[in-house]
Amino acid sequence: MKPRDMALFALVALLILGTGYLQSWNAALNILNMGLISAIMALGVNMQWGYAGLFNVGVMGFVALGGLGAVLVAMPPVGESWSAGGLRVLFALGIGVGVIVGAIQLWRRMARGALRGLAMVVWLVAGFFVFRAVFDPAVAAIEAVNPAATGYLGGLGLPVLFGWPVGALLAAGAAWVIGKTALGLRSDYLAIATLGIAEIVIAVLKNEEWLTRGVKNVIGIPRPVPYEVDLQADPGFVERAAGFGLDPVTASTLYVKLLYAGLFAIVLIALIWLSQMALRSPWGRMMRAIRDNEVAAEAMGKDVKARHLQIFILGSAVCGLAGAMMITLDSQLTPASYQPLRFTFLVWVMVIVGGSGNNFGAVLGGFLIWFLWVQVEPFGAFLMEVLTSGMAADSALRAHLLDSVAHMRLLTMGVILLLVLRFSPRGLIPER
Amino acid sequence: MDFLNAVVALANFVLIPATAYGAQLALGALGVTLIYGILRFSNFAHGDTMAFGTMATILVTWALQAAGISLGPLPTALLALPAGIAITALLLLGTDRAVYRFYREQKAKPVILVIVSMGVMFILNGLVRFIIGPDDHRFADGARFLIDARTFREMTGLAEGLAIRTSQAITIVTAVVVVALLFWFLNRTRTGKSMRAFSDNEDLALLSGINPERVVAITWIIVAALATTAGVLYGLDKSFKAFTYFQLLLPIFAAAIVGGLGNPLGAIAGGFLIAYSEVTITYAWKKVLTYLLPDGMAPEGLVQLLSTEYKFAVSFVILVIVLLFRPTGIFRGKSV
Numbered sequence: 037m038k039p040r041d042m043a044l045f046a047l048v049a050l051l052i053l054g055t056g057y058l059q060s061w062n063a064a065l066n067i068l069n070m071g072l073i074s075a076i077m078a079l080g081v082n083m084q085w086g087y088a089g090l091f092n093v094g095v096m097g098f099v100a101l102g103g104l105g106a107v108l109v110a111m112p113p114v115g116e117s118w119s120a121g122g123l124r125v126l127f128a129l130g131i132g133v134g135v136i137v138g139a140i141q142l143w144r145r146m147a148r149g150a151l152r153g154l155a156m157v158v159w160l161v162a163g164f165f166v167f168r169a170v171f172d173p174a175v176a177a178i179e180a181v182n183p184a185a186t187g188y189l190g191g192l193g194l195p196v197l198f199g200w201p202v203g204a205l206l207a208a209g210a211a212w213v214i215g216k217t218a219l220g221l222r223s224d225y226l227a228i229a230t231l232g233i234a235e236i237v238i239a240v241l242k243n244e245e246w247l248t249r250g251v252k253n254v255i256g257i258p259r260p261v262p263y264e265v266d267l268q269a270d271p272g273f274v275e276r277a278a279g280f281g282l283d284p285v286t287a288s289t290l291y292v293k294l295l296y297a298g299l300f301a302i303v304l305i306a307l308i309w310l311s312q313m314a315l316r317s318p319w320g321r322m323m324r325a326i327r328d329n330e331v332a333a334e335a336m337g338k339d340v341k342a343r344h345l346q347i348f349i350l351g352s353a354v355c356g357l358a359g360a361m362m363i364t365l366d367s368q369l370t371p372a373s374y375q376p377l378r379f380t381f382l383v384w385v386m387v388i389v390g391g392s393g394n395n396f397g398a399v400l401g402g403f404l405i406w407f408l409w410v411q412v413e414p415f416g417a418f419l420m421e422v423l424t425s426g427m428a429a430d431s432a433l434r435a436h437l438l439d440s441v442a443h444m445r446l447l448t449m450g451v452i453l454l455l456v457l458r459f460s461p462r463g464l465i466p467e468r
Numbered sequence: 469m470d471f472l473n474a475v476v477a478l479a480n481f482v483l484i485p486a487t488a489y490g491a492q493l494a495l496g497a498l499g500v501t502l503i504y505g506i507l508r509f510s511n512f513a514h515g516d517t518m519a520f521g522t523m524a525t526i527l528v529t530w531a532l533q534a535a536g537i538s539l540g541p542l543p544t545a546l547l548a549l550p551a552g553i554a555i556t557a558l559l560l561l562g563t564d565r566a567v568y569r570f571y572r573e574q575k576a577k578p579v580i581l582v583i584v585s586m587g588v589m590f591i592l593n594g595l596v597r598f599i600i601g602p603d604d605h606r607f608a609d610g611a612r613f614l615i616d617a618r619t620f621r622e623m624t625g626l627a628e629g630l631a632i633r634t635s636q637a638i639t640i641v642t643a644v645v646v647v648a649l650l651f652w653f654l655n656r657t658r659t660g661k662s663m664r665a666f667s668d669n670e671d672l673a674l675l676s677g678i679n680p681e682r683v684v685a686i687t688w689i690i691v692a693a694l695a696t697t698a699g700v701l702y703g704l705d706k707s708f709k710a711f712t713y714f715q716l717l718l719p720i721f722a723a724a725i726v727g728g729l730g731n732p733l734g735a736i737a738g739g740f741l742i743a744y745s746e747v748t749i750t751y752a753w754k755k756v757l758t759y760l761l762p763d764g765m766a767p768e769g770l771v772q773l774l775s776t777e778y779k780f781a782v783s784f785v786i787l788v789i790v791l792l793f794r795p796t797g798i799f800r801g802k803s804v
């Protein structure tokens with residue numbers, strides 16, 4: 037890092053510290069924690085776009101799959117649901133996979149012609165109905181088990197930290213499937229394909245109640261850190277808090293957030309170290325060579341498609357990891373909260389503004405853009421209050437303007453992205 | 469077995485809604501495909517352009533309604549549509565001037581323009597939410613039905629009713645008119661020919677004295693007209709909500725790609741293909757099958773292949789299948 041980069045990071049640190057002094061330390065730590073997670077998402081996208089030039093606009097889907105991984109690992113299993121239909125659901129899913137694999141085999145083995153097409157269609161349609169015949173009753177049975185509290189299979193009941201790699205693996209698996217089909221195609225097609233898969237992932241999370249409880253949300257996911265109420269009941273903790281001059285409630289919330297920040301920081305630092313090593317290694321140089329000139333790289337004997345698939349899976353896995361971490365921080369999975377503007381396009385703004393191709397740039401972008409995303413709203417409200425102070429108090433326009441301030445952040449993000457693209461197209465910390 | 473009732477039920481629940489939806493998608497996809505053909509990038513801001521145009525039209529509609537002007541049985545929004553198109557055209561020309569032109573002069577890579585269009589998408593999205601808010605708005609007025617179910621039943625004596633909503637009829641008529649105008653323009657007028665020439669071969673078009681800035685400006689105006697019309701028709705048919713329009717991006721792009729990006733005829737075919745598949749796959753076939761099958765064999769369940777929530781999956785699967793087997797789309801599109 038150059039001195040200028042250090043100064044930029046110091047600026048972001050100052051912004052967060054300033055939030056602590058001016059607003060509250062809880063708010064500052066919230067920004068820090070989500071900033072850490074955003075930085076990891078930005079690292080993932082940076083691997084795909086910055087190293088390899090792959091245009092993935094399905095970040096939201098991978099983040100959500102990561103969250104699903106955390107739920108499937110950390111939530112206690114619901115024994116009643118498992119006995120009601122757990123194995124039947126797994127069996128149905130097995131049938132589904134079998135049908136697809138069978139279709140692929142059919143396509144490969146049979147000779148070209150109308151017969152092959154017909155056989156495929158018959159096989160797939162028949163397979164679909166067999167799948168639904170097994171799947172539907174099992175799902176109905178599971179969802180009927182105490183729908184208000186469970187109504188789903190639950191997870192494995194393991195510590196949530198194990199969910200992080202599982203979330204990454206789930207995202208990687210999805211990336212493998214998409215990469216296999218869409219990576220050979222043009223960049224625009226990959227973009228639309230990833231956009232589509234992200235919507236489908238969210239649709240699955242929202243609708244497959246046996247898996248995720250759907251819009252009823254999974255709440256109370258076990259945490260890797262102590263609970264605030266336990267800390268407040270612990271006399272030793274209360275005493276130490278008093279030593280800092282803090283009341284137990286504030287102290288416990290700050291302590292929990294600091295623990296999270298520590299956990300996330302460890303992951304982020306490890307990832308930065310790994311990606312820096314990778315970028316500087318022969319592998320990283322090969323990736324950038326492929327990005328800059330695919331034809332030349334192919335002529336040199338590099339397997340462009342396999343390399344693209346590799347980096348696509350790696351980047352998506354990092355996004356999945358960040359998604360699992362976010363679910364851990366929130367302690368809940370709310371499928372309806374996944375919005376493409378927030379989870380796909382905002383991460384893109386982070387990468388572009390920070391500097392694509394540079395890991396530190398992506399991390400800086402993650403922190404900076406997240407800070408702005410959070411702070412634009414109160415700042416905009418303040419600004420609008422000042423601007424409209426001249427208007428009559430009961431003016432309809434004034435009320436409308438004040439109400440609409442919440443939407444300022446989208447506008448601001450767009451303006452920032454366009455300004456950076458225009459005047460500093462390589463980002464705040466450019467690739468070196 | 470009751471064949472006639474089955475046909476009526478099918479028309480009522482599948483054919484008519486899917487045709488209207490297909491026309492809306494086709495108009496949207498035409499806009500995407502024109503930008504791709506002339507400006508050579510995939511415009512991610514298209515859904516939000518549609519939302520902006522619809523919003524402008526709604527605001528003018530409200531003003532007209534407040535002034536007591538209406539079109540009788542037709543929705544007032546049709547009267548407001550030209551104004552909406554004009555406002556949207558001004559906006560698009562403004563963004564081209566302020567944003568896109570710089571990259572065009574630099575001959576930036578298409579993918580950079582796609583990212584730039586992401587920035588424009590954010591701004592338009594924020595603008596629409598800022599002006600009209602994120603809520604649902606219904607702005608259809610005038611007569612609700614061309615034929616309602618009860619009148620149809622009384623007319624024909626069938627058990628099934630057939631309802632044609634005014635918005636559906638208007639959608640189909642307007643779409644036909646707009647598409648006819650567009651093709652007449654592209655194939656018969658001098659300007660249209662110069663646009664096609666520019667799309668086919670930019671260098672050759674420049675050599676023969678075609679002014680690129682003029683071609684680009686006209687493209688944006690046509691795109692404004694297409695996007696606003698598509699958005700208003702969709703809004704009349706369903707309702708207006710900024711986020712729904714953003715989500716339309718996926719089926720619209722699927723339609724344009726399936727048809728072959730850059731190919732207007734393909735965009736129309738793609739729009740209808742996507743719409744028909746979406747509606748047939750998410751429709752519960754119980755009613756139609758009950759009429760068709762002999763007594764006693766009627767299905768017990770809804771016979772719905774996929775729940776409506778998965779409609780995006782349908783456009784996606786069609787997209788992937790077409791891309792795997794025919795990477796440039798059903799009608800040969802172009803690739804940059």
